[in-house]
Amino acid sequence: MTGGVAPLPPPAPPAIVWNTDHQTGAANFATHLDSAMSDFLGVPAGSTDPTGTGAFAVPRMASQLSPDLLLAAFMKLQISDPNNNVQTHDLLSTLMSDLRKTALTAQQAQETAAIKQMQEAQKSADHAATFGMIAMVVAIIVLMS
Numbered sequence: 436m437t438g439g440v441a442p443l444p445p446p447a448p449p450a451i452v453w454n455t456d457h458q459t460g461a462a463n464f465a466t467h468l469d470s471a472m473s474d475f476l477g478v479p480a481g482s483t484d485p486t487g488t489g490a491f492a493v494p495r496m497a498s499q500l501s502p503d504l505l506l507a508a509f510m511k512l513q514i515s516d517p518n519n520n521v522q523t524h525d526l527l528s529t530l531m532s533d534l535r536k537t538a539l540t541a542q543q544a545q546e547t548a549a550i551k552q553m554q555e556a557q558k559s560a561d562h563a564a565t566f567g568m569i570a571m572v573v574a575i576i577v578l579m580s
Contacts, residue, residue, distance in 0.1 A: 453461075 451457075
């Protein structure tokens with residue numbers, strides 16, 4: 436290690452194998468992105484660069500962009516979450532119900548333990564009061580004699 440720089444290469448991105456769900460999702464995203472951004476920028480959907488230079492003449496400038504316009508373009512993407520379905524929501528609801536039941540059971544166990552400790556403390560206080568009375572009677576007898 437020289438100059439405070441470790442001789443390690445930069446980390447590589449994780450290697451994943453794309454299955455059909457990944458490929459379908461990527462194609463769906465690209466299609467919707469193309470149509471949304473084309474409408475947004477004022478370029479016909481699916482159009483290619485006519486000059487071959489890789490640069491488009493974009494009719495809408497960055498200074499013309501507004502939050503409402505950007506939100507509208509984002510909403511046109513029609514991104515769907517595969518986890519946003521009835522089965523997932525039912526499972527989440529069931530899990531939350533189970534968590535609540537577990538929390539209630541734990542709370543009831545703590546309450547039972549607290550009641551038991553309070554009863555033991557009350558017994559100890561009663562014994563201490565009795566012992567205090569006996570000690571006071573003995574002290575009075577000793578002082579009287």
